[in-house]
Amino acid sequence: MLKLAESIRNGYRIKREDDTSPFITADLEILCKGADRIREHYHGNKVDLCSIINGRSGRCSEDCKFCAQSKKYKTGITEYGFLDEDRILADCKTHEAEGVHRYSIVTAGKALTGAAFDKALSAYRRIKEECNIDLCASHGLLEKEAYIALKEAGVTRYHENIETSRRYFPTICTTHTYEDKIQGIRLAGEAGLFVCSGGIIGMGETWEDRIDMAVSLSELHVKSIPINALMPIKGTPFEEVPCLEEADILRTIALFRYINPEADIRLAAGRSLMDNSGEKAFHSGANATITGNMLTTSGNNIKQDIELLRTLGFEV
Numbered sequence: 001m002l003k004l005a006e007s008i009r010n011g012y013r014i015k016r017e018d019d020t021s022p023f024i025t026a027d028l029e030i031l032c033k034g035a036d037r038i039r040e041h042y043h044g045n046k047v048d049l050c051s052i053i054n055g056r057s058g059r060c061s062e063d064c065k066f067c068a069q070s071k072k073y074k075t076g077i078t079e080y081g082f083l084d085e086d087r088i089l090a091d092c093k094t095h096e097a098e099g100v101h102r103y104s105i106v107t108a109g110k111a112l113t114g115a116a117f118d119k120a121l122s123a124y125r126r127i128k129e130e131c132n133i134d135l136c137a138s139h140g141l142l143e144k145e146a147y148i149a150l151k152e153a154g155v156t157r158y159h160e161n162i163e164t165s166r167r168y169f170p171t172i173c174t175t176h177t178y179e180d181k182i183q184g185i186r187l188a189g190e191a192g193l194f195v196c197s198g199g200i201i202g203m204g205e206t207w208e209d210r211i212d213m214a215v216s217l218s219e220l221h222v223k224s225i226p227i228n229a230l231m232p233i234k235g236t237p238f239e240e241v242p243c244l245e246e247a248d249i250l251r252t253i254a255l256f257r258y259i260n261p262e263a264d265i266r267l268a269a270g271r272s273l274m275d276n277s278g279e280k281a282f283h284s285g286a287n288a289t290i291t292g293n294m295l296t297t298s299g300n301n302i303k304q305d306i307e308l309l310r311t312l313g314f315e316v
Contacts, residue, residue: 001026001033002030002034004022004034004258005033005034005037005038008261009037009041014215014218014258014259015215016215023211023254024211024251028247028251028254031251031254031255032251032254032280032283032284032285034254035253035254035257035284035285036284038258038261038285039257039285039286039287041261042261042262043264043287044315045313045315046314046315047282047287047288047309047314047316048101048102048224048266048289049099049101049289049291049302049305049306049316050100050101050102050104050136050288050289050290051095051100051102051103051291051302052104052106052136052138052290053083053091053104054107054108055082055088055106055107056107056109056112056116057069057077057078058071058077058080059071059079060110061109061175062110062173063174063175064172064173065237065238066200066236066238067236068233069109070236073235074235075234075236076234076235082116085119085122085123088105088127089123089126089131092133093130095302096133099302099306099316100302101133101134102133102134102136102157103127103133103134103135104136104138104157105120105124105139106139106159109140110140110176111141111142112139112140112142113142117146117149120137120139121149121150124137124153124155127154128154134157135154135155135156135157136157136158136159136196137157137158138158138159140160140184141160141176141181143187144187144190144191147190147191148191150191150193151191151192155193156193156194157194157196157223157224158193158194159195159196159197160184160185160188160195160196160197161197161198161199161200162181162185162197162198162213162217163199164200164205164209165208166212166216167212168203168204168205168206168209169181171204172203185222186220189221194223194224195221195222195223196222196223196224196226197217197220198213198217198222198224198225198227198266198268200228200229200269201227201229201244202229202230202244202248203238210252210255211255214255214260215259217256217260218259222260222263223264224263224266225256225260225263225264225265226290227265227266227268227286228268228269228270229243229244229270229273230243230269230270231269231273244273246273246274249270249274250280253265253267254284254285257285258285265285265286265287265288266286266289267282267288267289268289268290276308277308279308279312282312282314
């Protein structure tokens, strides 16, 4: 694995036809060491921090089995329409002051459209005028014109998780398809937006599914890959699914780094399943994280994250 890591540092790229089975069986410590070398080569010791705000909550028409936002499940979440623009702006300014690099409005629902989408555009314009922070957006499966409008409003990156492998996707969602996700990613790219796309592990998928997801993201040239470990939510079909062990999360992060050497590998939900908020993950290939409050599970305090990362030798 260390030889493979060196080859990747020298420009080799893993392809779908390659034998990827060693990622499943390799010694974890050596695998993570190689991933860390790849991370250091392509990203140095710089780390990328992003935060999100839940801009519209609940009432989602989709049936993603992991998600508390679906109206098909009784999860007890607070439901509300698109947030007031001033509230979003104030929240963004707070995160900017605390040292976050990127800020995103995330909305529940298959797609943000109509008056709610217009409100989002207005909020992004205000943030662009009054803040010095990179803007991301996560508003579901949009038409090409909407991606272009987001770009013109100051958004530089669009988030659309593929969630898992093509094979396993129908197991976790039936109201839209894997192909719908791929089409959204392509349209965002055509509109001039960078793409943030990853998925969730621990939903019953195989190791081969995780590798397939990593390869698919590489083929799509995704720039930022959030890796979530499932945090089972009461009321969803996955509420009884056992949580992953730290070793499985670290192995996943490492193999994603080998397969996507130049992307930001971003820790998302599930950091609490690892010791010290995922300390080992940052030396197993990860170079970015979502910080602050997550959608439905508590994230890390920004100040604590910055202190942790500096202690580990990273530049924030």
